[in-house]
Amino acid sequence: MAKTLMPTDGVSLAAEANRTWDTVEVDPITLRVIGGALNSMAKEMAQVLYRMAYSSLIRESxxxxxxxxxxxxRELCESDSTPMHCGSIPAYIRGVNRRLAGTYKPGDVILHNHPYHGAAHSPDYGVIIPIFWEGEHIGFAGCTGHVSDIGGNFPGLCMDVVDVWAEGKLMDSMKIYDGxxxxxxxxxxxxxxxRTPEQNRGDLEALIACSRIGEKRFIELLEKYGLDVVMSAADRWMDYSEEMLRSRIRAIxxxxxEAPIGYLDxxxxxxxxxxxxxxxVQVEDEDVLIDLTGSxxxxxxxxxxxxxxxVLPVAVSAIRTILLDEHLTEEFVPQNDGCFRPVxxxxxEGTIFNPDFPASCFARFSQVNRIFDSINLALAPVLPERAIAGSSAALCAIAYSGLAEDGESYWVYIEINEGSYGARNGKDGMDAVDALMANTRNNPIEELELNHAMRAERYELRDESPAPGQWRGGIGSVRTWYMETDTFLGSEADNRTDPPAGALGxxxxxxGSFIRNPGTPDEEVLFSKVTQEVIHAGDRLEIRMPSGGGFGDPFLRDPFAVLSDVWDEYLTAEEARQDYGVVVNTDNWTVDAEATEQLRGSRVAS
Incomplete structure (x- = not known):
């Protein structure tokens, strides 16, 4: 069953330390070297995984x-990849421990994907390897990756399913290597x-190799410095990250x-x-509670x-990202267990953010992105220098699939379409970039066209003007696919019936929108979430991603920045006049300073 909590309680991902080492003093230079080594080994693990993987979602995105x-x-280090994947691994370990604690042996490799026992969702395979030192179990190397298919009712992505078993094959703490x-x-x-055995086999081997290189590198570190020094240094780094985050919380x-109530499609x-x-968002001294009551x-x-x-990883990631923004934080603050402790x-129980078993929870990324977006908007009034306006916050995962030529398997391609960020104090929103919790890359069009019967006819920024503001909102992408064969479409997107909100004026x-055969008599607006819709050969599918909100009063925007937007065709001269109070002369591409001052002044006077 889902966890039962009193409304005044909260749950943290931070783990209690049951030390199997002696705490020792570590000099500053050694501390830095060990911190750098931990950071490097996590990055190397990720490099191994995405270079070896077969599926494009892991390899390219x-x-x-x-x-x-x-x-x-407790997390000692994590890769610079998808925050959801990294932040959920401690929960995977807890789920595995409930069955296997006390049974681990050197050489074990555990596969796990049960969403009610720690997994982020069932398509995210987790591979965990226990690490032993001098005969004692002292840690884990772990990784996760989204595989192309796990069986279940439909290829790739599924929405209309009855329960968690219908999602696909569940692996609960399974030793695929035993000793x-x-x-x-x-x-x-x-x-x-x-349905994709070749891709899944390659991805599974990549996940195993990733965890093994982590195990190898960590043991090499222990061989050089010893368990007591390495773990004492790791403790120092975790305590440092915790204190840095708590110091930022104390300033609030x-x-x-409360964020404005949002609605998923x-x-x-x-x-x-x-x-x-x-x-x-409840702030009390140096602790934060993210309360989703009312959802x-x-x-x-x-x-x-x-x-x-x-849910827990997104709460931590949102607070850490807002308060320890690397652009605004001079000190290096590693991501580790210390960041989980204050949040x-x-x-x-029984809500979309804490469902009762055995409800399906296959598609969860649009919802968690809205949590992140709402945390940001809730804190915007007290953190105007750090918060951003509403982002697309609607990760658009689409699975295209069909029967392979061999007639015995499927081809499945999962793509992530790019929305945009909202603007922030001092910066326009970023255009056509995966926002908030995802941190995934776009898949090259050429790779898809090479391997599947689809052709990209358009992939660019949306035509509509960005949200006005002293700093304008980011612009989402638009993509048009031409289908050369009948193709199944599965989507767990959210086009945001409530557009991304502007901030502080x-x-x-x-x-966003999904449209079949746009601009033709057969044009049809599709829902953002579909279960195995058929896009026939010769059809076109247009995908428009949401554009982010603006930040601050548009009439305070630098007139030259408005001129540049008109020059770049983000705005028309009329929109510059109407939305920004800036008069642009398109004959000689200058700002009419006098007319602009008069226009902006007339609004103030009125």
Whole structure:
């Protein structure tokens, strides 16, 4: 069952330390060297994973996470990849420990993807390797990656499914290597139950190799410095990260900060029924509670969120990102268990953010991005220098699939389309970039056209003007695919019936859309969430991603920046006049300073 909590309580991902080492003093130089080594090994793990992986989602989009963890599941380091993947691995370890604690042996390799026992969601395979030193279990090397298919009702992505078992093959703490002995029959059974066995086999081997290189590098570090020094240094780094985050929290006035109520399009089945997202940020001294009370009840589709594996990581990532923004923080602050300690989250049982077993929770990324977006908007009034306006916050994951030529398997391609960021104090929003919790890359069009019967006819920024503001909102992407063969389409996107919000006087952004055969008599607007819609050969699919909100009063925008936007065709001269109070002379591409001053002054006077 889902975790039952009192409304005043919260849950933290931070683990208690049950030390199996002696704490020693570590000099500053050694401390820095060990910190750098931990950071480097996590990055190397990720490099191994995405270079070896077969599926484009891991190989090209880098939808993965990797890191080293102590015996208690505390995160010592993580890769610079998808925050959700990295932040959920401690929960994977807790889920595995509940079954296997006390049974680990050198050479074990554990595969896990159960969303009610720590996994971010079932397509995210987690591979965990216990690390031994001088015969003692002292930690874990772990990684996760989104594989192309896990079986279940539909290829790639599924929305309209009855429960968690219908999602696909669930692996709960399964030893695919037991004391160094590979269980080939178990692995073959797993691969026999997916539609993309070749891709999954390659991805699984890449995940194993990733964790093994982490194990190897961590043991090399222990061989050089010893367990006591390495773990004492890791403790220092975790304490440092915790104190840096707590110091930023202490600067926020105590209080309860609520975001405007948001709404997700629907649950993928009950059309026209939006889902409520309620987010409250409670700041008390140096602790933060993210309270999701008031959010929608769980739904009968896959559009629910695993609490421990997805909600908790997004709460931590949002607070850390806002308060320890690398652009505004001179000191290096590593991401580790220390960042989990000041942040808790609460979601009532039986809601979309804490569903009751066995509800499906396959599709959860649009929801968690809205949590992040709402945390940011809730804190904007007290953190105007750090918060941003509303972002697209609608990760658009689409699976295209069809029967392979051999007639025995499927081809499955999962792409992430790019929305945009909202503007912030001093900076325009970033255009056509994956926003907030995802941190994934776009897949090259050439790779898809080379391997699948689809052709990209358009891939660029949206035509609509960006949201006005002293700093303008980012512009989402638009992509048009031409289908050369009948293709199944599965989507867990959210086009945002409520557009990304402007902040502190900025204008709202723009919602997204899916359109079949745009600009023709056969034009059809599709829902953002679909379950195996067929896009026929000769059809076109246009995907428009949301554009972010503006920040600050548009009439305070630098007139030269407005002129540049007109020059770059982001705005028309009329929009510059109407939205920004700037008069642009397009004959000689100058700003009419006198007319601009008069126009802006007339608004103030009125």
């Amino acid at each position: 880098e939808d993965l996470g990797a890191g080293i963890f102590d015996v208690n599941g 160094g002995v590979r269980n080939d029959m178990l692995i073959q059974h797993i691969l026999d139950n997916v 006035p105590n209080g309860s900060y 629907d649950d993928g089945k009950n059309r026209g029924v939006p889902l409520k997202v309620a987010v409250r 929608n009840d769980q739904v009968p589709t896959a559009f629910n969120v695993p609490f421990e594996g997805s 808790r989250a609460y979601a009532p 900025g204008g709202d952004g723009a919602s």
